[in-house]
Amino acid sequence: MIAADVSYLCPDTAEEAVDAWRRHAGARYLAGGTEIATAARRTAAFDLRACIDIKRIAEANVHEICGGCLRLGAALSLSDVAAGDAFPLLGAVLRGIADRTVRNRLTLGGNLAGLLPYREAALPLLLADASILTIVPGKGEIPSARQERPLREIFDKRLVLAPGELVLSFCVPLDAPEWPWSHYRRTRTGEVDYPLVTTAMVRVGDAIRFAVAGAHPYPFRSDAVDALLTEWFAARGTDEENSPPSAAQNGPDSPTAQGRGGLEAIIAALGPLRADARASAEYRVQLLKNLIRAGLEDLA
Amino acid sequence: MKELSGIVEIVLRVNGEDRRAAVRPGDTLLRVLREKLGLTGAKCGCENGDCGACTVLLDGKPVKSCMVLAVECEDAAVTTIEGLRDHPVQQAFAEENGFQCGFCTPGMILNAAALVDAHPEPDDAVDREWMQSNLCRCTGYEGIRNALAAARKKLAAP
Ligand SMILES: Cc1cc2nc3c(=O)[nH]c(=O)nc-3n(C[C@H](O)[C@H](O)[C@H](O)COP(=O)(O)OP(=O)(O)OC[C@H]3O[C@@H](n4cnc5c(N)ncnc54)[C@H](O)[C@@H]3O)c2cc1C
Ligand code: FES
Ligand code: FES
Numbered sequence: 001m002i003a004a005d006v007s008y009l010c011p012d013t014a015e016e017a018v019d020a021w022r023r024h025a026g027a028r029y030l031a032g033g034t035e036i037a038t039a040a041r042r043t044a045a046f047d048l049r050a051c052i053d054i055k056r057i058a059e060a061n062v063h064e065i066c067g068g069c070l071r072l073g074a075a076l077s078l079s080d081v082a083a084g085d086a087f088p089l090l091g092a093v094l095r096g097i098a099d100r101t102v103r104n105r106l107t108l109g110g111n112l113a114g115l116l117p118y119r120e121a122a123l124p125l126l127l128a129d130a131s132i133l134t135i136v137p138g139k140g141e142i143p144s145a146r147q148e149r150p151l152r153e154i155f156d157k158r159l160v161l162a163p164g165e166l167v168l169s170f171c172v173p174l175d176a177p178e179w180p181w182s183h184y185r186r187t188r189t190g191e192v193d194y195p196l197v198t199t200a201m202v203r204v205g206d207a208i209r210f211a212v213a214g215a216h217p218y219p220f221r222s223d224a225v226d227a228l229l230t231e232w233f234a235a236r237g238t239d240e241e242n243s244p245p246s247a248a249q250n251g252p253d254s255p256t257a258q259g260r261g262g263l264e265a266i267i268a269a270l271g272p273l274r275a276d277a278r279a280s281a282e283y284r285v286q287l288l289k290n291l292i293r294a295g296l297e298d299l300a
Numbered sequence: 301m302k303e304l305s306g307i308v309e310i311v312l313r314v315n316g317e318d319r320r321a322a323v324r325p326g327d328t329l330l331r332v333l334r335e336k337l338g339l340t341g342a343k344c345g346c347e348n349g350d351c352g353a354c355t356v357l358l359d360g361k362p363v364k365s366c367m368v369l370a371v372e373c374e375d376a377a378v379t380t381i382e383g384l385r386d387h388p389v390q391q392a393f394a395e396e397n398g399f400q401c402g403f404c405t406p407g408m409i410l411n412a413a414a415l416v417d418a419h420p421e422p423d424d425a426v427d428r429e430w431m432q433s434n435l436c437r438c439t440g441y442e443g444i445r446n447a448l449a450a451a452r453k454k455l456a457a458p
Contacts (some may be wrong), residue, residue, distance in 0.1 A: 006326045
């Protein structure tokens, strides 16, 4: 129940949606509504005067391979994207988010654009170097305009969108679903809980890419960490024939088995980790060490 | 483009019947079902998406009605527990003691009904994934698990 008196608008096209946003102060796009309905009920500071329902916009519901990429509409529910199974790592990550019934409503675009710090669906999309298609409302005589950009260009801890900018879809290069991948999700309680950490890793040739949610107050991917992991992964054969870094190895953090920096350097490159009621930063460091090792073993 | 504000009359297709209600666009489906249509089967637990007591079916899929606006549902078929009439899943819950206080039961049964419909064959991983959406504070889940198995048997029987 949203206490404020809100208007409800249900556009059929992206242009109508951004136009509605221009005409209605305090409007927000309504996708799965799982955040809007709960935040607007609980939080007086959540300014909401109009909901612009984007679920009827055909462009935001695409789920197809076209033009050399897999295009996923922002308004698709997580259940629908996961059921499509066109990008196995994305499917695995989505199946960890919330619970099955919530995923029947929660959308791909909503997960990335929402307020909560986890935004786990961002991990596979960041690793795949996906692009994002948005539409920006016009100003005065200037009409609205679509923009397709690399997701990493506008994802700085969160999606950095212009006022009223609407996400329409994500485009995943077709080779990304073929890369070897690994995914781990650890929670404090049962499977249905926010993650302490969720890791996702892919191997592109000899290069390792790594992204993590829950460890920081935002999803994280960095070229520096990828480079250190790649180096550490490449060094795995120098001490023990072809063996990946493994928890079972005696001292995989030791300089000889590490490439230049090793696991400690990788952890340091992640920066300060989050400490909250669920887990201390030290606990998250240990979890990450284990999961990074396990992930690299999966990819070896 | 559909535009609604103030108090509006909407028509919802609930349990196969067209039902009219005067609502505010900010009213959730849960509140409208309970407070405008007198369908109190869906329960108001957390209103936060966590407990599943408010679960109803929207076009056959389980959703948490505390997070859906009623105005979003005008073109959809809503099924509440009142719409299941002696369904095999209901019988199985009664026979297998799949409930105690009964607060979680309408949501549990609707989710289970959608589950056995989508997956007639038992699969522990799938059952777990679906049923984790609903919390029960009484049964310890054993009776619910047994009820799922019993419902599948009933549905498979010629
Ligand atoms: C019970 C529950 C459990 C959860 N568990 C997890 C979890 O385990 N992991 C996790 O990562 N997250 C989790 N979340 C958080 C959830 O992913 C976010 O709240 C997300 O924003 C909800 O998506 P939605 O489609 O329902 O968004 P909505 O509520 O519709 O919208 C959320 C925000 O995003 C904006 N928005 C939505 N779509 C677009 C778009 N296409 N373009 C621009 N802006 C847009 C809206 O205007 C609004 O401000 C959980 C949420 C709930 C309610
Ligand atoms: S009342 Fe809807 S999930 Fe608890
Ligand atoms: S029977 Fe009491 S909460 Fe489930």
